[in-house]
Amino acid sequence: MIEPLSYYxxxxxxxxxxxxxxxxxxxxxxxxAHRVVANQLIEYCLKQEKQSKRIGITGxxxxxxxxxxxxxxxxxxxNSQSLAILAIDPSSTITKGSILGDKTRMYEIAYHKDVFIRxxxxxxxxxxxxxxxxxxxxxxxxxxxxxxxxxxVGVGQSxxxxxxxxxxxxxxxLPNSGDELQGIKRGVxxxxxxxxxxxxDKANEQQAKISxxxxxxxxxxxxxxxxxxxxxxxxxxxxxxxxxxxxxxxxESYFSKVNIESIRKQQLLSWKNNLVIQLIQxxxxxxxxxxxxxxxxxxxxxxxxxxxxxxxxxLESLINKLDS
Amino acid sequence: MIEPLSYYxxxxxxxxxxxxxxxxxxxxxxxxAHRVVANQLIEYCLKQEKQSKRIGITGxxxxxxxxxxxxxxxxxxxNSQSLAILAIDPSSTITKGSILGDKTRMYEIAYHKDVFIRxxxxxxxxxxxxxxxxxxxxxxxxxxxxxxxxxxVGVGQSxxxxxxxxxxxxxxxLPNSGDELQGIKRGVxxxxxxxxxxxxDKANEQQAKISxxxxxxxxxxxxxxxxxxxxxxxxxxxxxxxxxxxxxxxxESYFSKVNIESIRKQQLLSWKNNLVIQLIQxxxxxxxxxxxxxxxxxxxxxxxxxxxxxxxxxLESLINKLDS
Numbered sequence: 001m002i003e004p005l006s007y008y009x010x011x012x013x014x015x016x017x018x019x020x021x022x023x024x025x026x027x028x029x030x031x032x033a034h035r036v037v038a039n040q041l042i043e044y045c046l047k048q049e050k051q052s053k054r055i056g057i058t059g060x061x062x063x064x065x066x067x068x069x070x071x072x073x074x075x076x077x078x079n080s081q082s083l084a085i086l087a088i089d090p091s092s093t094i095t096k097g098s099i100l101g102d103k104t105r106m107y108e109i110a111y112h113k114d115v116f117i118r119x120x121x122x123x124x125x126x127x128x129x130x131x132x133x134x135x136x137x138x139x140x141x142x143x144x145x146x147x148x149x150x151x152x153v154g155v156g157q158s159x160x161x162x163x164x165x166x167x168x169x170x171x172x173x174l175p176n177s178g179d180e181l182q183g184i185k186r187g188v189x190x191x192x193x194x195x196x197x198x199x200x201d202k203a204n205e206q207q208a209k210i211s212x213x214x215x216x217x218x219x220x221x222x223x224x225x226x227x228x229x230x231x232x233x234x235x236x237x238x239x240x241x242x243x244x245x246x247x248x249x250x251x252e253s254y255f256s257k258v259n260i261e262s263i264r265k266q267q268l269l270s271w272k273n274n275l276v277i278q279l280i281q282x283x284x285x286x287x288x289x290x291x292x293x294x295x296x297x298x299x300x301x302x303x304x305x306x307x308x309x310x311x312x313x314x315l316e317s318l319i320n321k322l323d324s
Numbered sequence: 325m326i327e328p329l330s331y332y333x334x335x336x337x338x339x340x341x342x343x344x345x346x347x348x349x350x351x352x353x354x355x356x357a358h359r360v361v362a363n364q365l366i367e368y369c370l371k372q373e374k375q376s377k378r379i380g381i382t383g384x385x386x387x388x389x390x391x392x393x394x395x396x397x398x399x400x401x402x403n404s405q406s407l408a409i410l411a412i413d414p415s416s417t418i419t420k421g422s423i424l425g426d427k428t429r430m431y432e433i434a435y436h437k438d439v440f441i442r443x444x445x446x447x448x449x450x451x452x453x454x455x456x457x458x459x460x461x462x463x464x465x466x467x468x469x470x471x472x473x474x475x476x477v478g479v480g481q482s483x484x485x486x487x488x489x490x491x492x493x494x495x496x497x498l499p500n501s502g503d504e505l506q507g508i509k510r511g512v513x514x515x516x517x518x519x520x521x522x523x524x525d526k527a528n529e530q531q532a533k534i535s536x537x538x539x540x541x542x543x544x545x546x547x548x549x550x551x552x553x554x555x556x557x558x559x560x561x562x563x564x565x566x567x568x569x570x571x572x573x574x575x576e577s578y579f580s581k582v583n584i585e586s587i588r589k590q591q592l593l594s595w596k597n598n599l600v601i602q603l604i605q606x607x608x609x610x611x612x613x614x615x616x617x618x619x620x621x622x623x624x625x626x627x628x629x630x631x632x633x634x635x636x637x638x639l640e641s642l643i644n645k646l647d648s
Contacts, residue, residue: 043629060384062498174386265625272627276618276635277609283643284608285601290646294600301589303596305367311600319607321645322614 002026002033005040012045012143017116020143024118027135042135045142046268052084052141052148053255056162058188059172064198064238065151066105068172071238073109073149075248081146082114086136088152088162116145130161131278134271137165163191164270167263168254170194173215175208175235190222193231194250200235200242208235228258289318326350326357329364336369336467341440344467348442351459354606366459369466370592376408376465376472377579380486382512383496388522388562389475390429392496395562397433397473399572405470406438410460412476412486440469454485455602458595461489487515488594491587492578494518497539499532499559514546517555518574524559524566532559552582613642 008026011019027038059065069085076083085106109115118136133150140148152162163169171192189195195215200208215233224231234250236243284290297311332350335343351362383389393409400407409430433439442460457474464472476486487493495516513519519539524532539557548555558574560567608614621635 039629039632043627046627060386062384062500268627269622269625272622276621279636279639280608280614283639284604287643287646290604297600298593298596301593303367303370303592305363308363312603315603315607318646319611321648322611322642324645
């Protein structure tokens with residue numbers, strides 16, 4: 001069942017959360033008729049003058065992302081601001097969802113009227129996470145949320161995708177004896193605008209101090225690319241609510257210093273690039289001549305150098321038709 | 325500089341590690357002339373009668389993967405078996421490599437004559453990690469290693485790729501108060517043939533027991549798909565060398581029970597599928613008409629619904645030429 005464009009636009013303008021949820025489901029759809037309305041809706045959203053702070057939050061499992069978001073979110077709503085939380089789980093491609101839900105960890109904010117929480121469906125194709133998330137961000141922004149927090153699990157490709165669609169990228173790490181710094185990969189550290197040592201609870205104070213010192217000594221070695229901001233290390237205890245207000249101050253300071261317009265231009269370009277690659281993939285992979293070549297190649301369950309030569313030749317002569 | 329096929333074949337047969345290293349570099353190359361030799365070499369490797377135990381090892385940063393591999397590796401070489409360790413870091417696409425190397429954690433085995441350690445370069449295209457890793461596995465197998473351990477960081481897409489190219493998939497987790505079980509995603513747990521509670525050191529004994537009990541209670545809820553093996557939970561202390569010999573026994577038991585031939589057939593098919601998608605991508609994305617359409621779309625740094633309609637029409641009419 002598909003609603004007309006006006007249904008979604010009106011619902012978003014009237015701050016109707018049920019419509020927002022349905023709009024997100026719409027943009028995640030790959031059905032052509034849904035895509036037509038979805039694309040029009042995205043165009044509408046991009047034209048709105050509203051601007052949210054788009055913040056990516058990442059870190060390994062167990063680092064306390066949900067508890068941190070609970071504490072930061074409570075601080076944000078205490079300042080009379082609203083927020084949307086988008087949770088992405090790139091690992092759930094086989095059976096979706098985690099064993100326990102995250103809402104229990106966001107107990108302070110999960111049912112607050114100014115808070116909207118939504119898991120983002122992962123997707124089977126390259127760049128699919130970014131594709132859906134970016135459009136969901138645009139919907140939430142048009143809806144008028146002041147903050148949009150995008151939580152992602154794991155250390156991998158998804159971080160790099162999320163980096164490209166947020167304004168500010170935060171990495172959460174644990175206070176450790178230093179022995180474990182090696183586990184944080186350079187690639188992800190270089191993306192982080194703010195590194196947070198979370199779980200710096202009173203009991204871990206000493207360890208946290210050592211971690212801060214260590215990370216600070218590492219910062220100058222990183223190839224951090226933002227010229228308008230110096231990447232920093234902060235410490236928080238999300239459970240004891242230590243350092244959360246300070247973190248929010250740094251977030252606001254970040255947004256006052258960077259050129260949001262140029263960041264947004266980059267995000268749109270990165271998304272458009274993603275989109276066009278996806279369109280090409282979909283069309284190519286559903287072409288019947290391409291399918292025939294693939295099927296023939298896979299029907300033979302052995303491997304030979306000649307097979308590779310053959311499929312290369314077949315693909316080349318087929319794709320050469322594009323030049324005719 | 326490219327060597328003839330015979331150079332690589334002779335080197336592998338003579339157990340020359342320098343040649344093995346160069347062969348891995350060769351198969352990672354995308355230069356067409358290199359690919360020709362690489363494909364012939366892969367065909368040769370697949371024809372050899374040798375068979376390694378291919379084991380994927382994954383877990384979050386800080387869970388102690390390298391220390392575990394050090395302990396398991398020491399046990400393997402104590403049994404007069406040889407092993408290759410391939411380390412994959414999918415997060416290192418921006419600047420490669422971690423802050424500290426992993427070899428320091430593998431101090432017992434890193435310089436042993438029967439051990440070969442090699443990081444696998446990640447790659448920019450979809451399935452690139454799996455592509456290179458699979459071919460590296462084939463080279464190491466032809467070289468004659470008894471075990472091939474493939475270490476991968478993070479919780480995400482790379483796990484699923486690695487699952488498809490190993491015979492046995494192990495997930496390492498930390499002993500926790502149970503509070504943090506939610507961090508381990510169901511998708512990854514369902515892939516694991518053996519779940520290891522690592523860092524079950526004497527000091528953490530109580531926590532480890534609780535974790536084992538918890539995970540065992542979760543196992544029946546998982547959609548584990550291997551009919552020839554029951555997924556199990558074990559506990560180890562890699563530092564105190566507790567449970568390592570037991571783990572190796574379970575690994576051997578696994579290999580005595582499963583049908584390796586059908587697993588290998590599946591691996592080859594999955595790799596061939598990957599390979600053909602990559603070949604298509606490369607050829608399509610380097611086509612000049614496709615490039616023109618993309619460039620025109622990206623040159624406009626706004627977004628409109630009409631643009632999407634236009635590029636859809638352009639791509640469709642171009643790709644329709646494949647049917648002519």
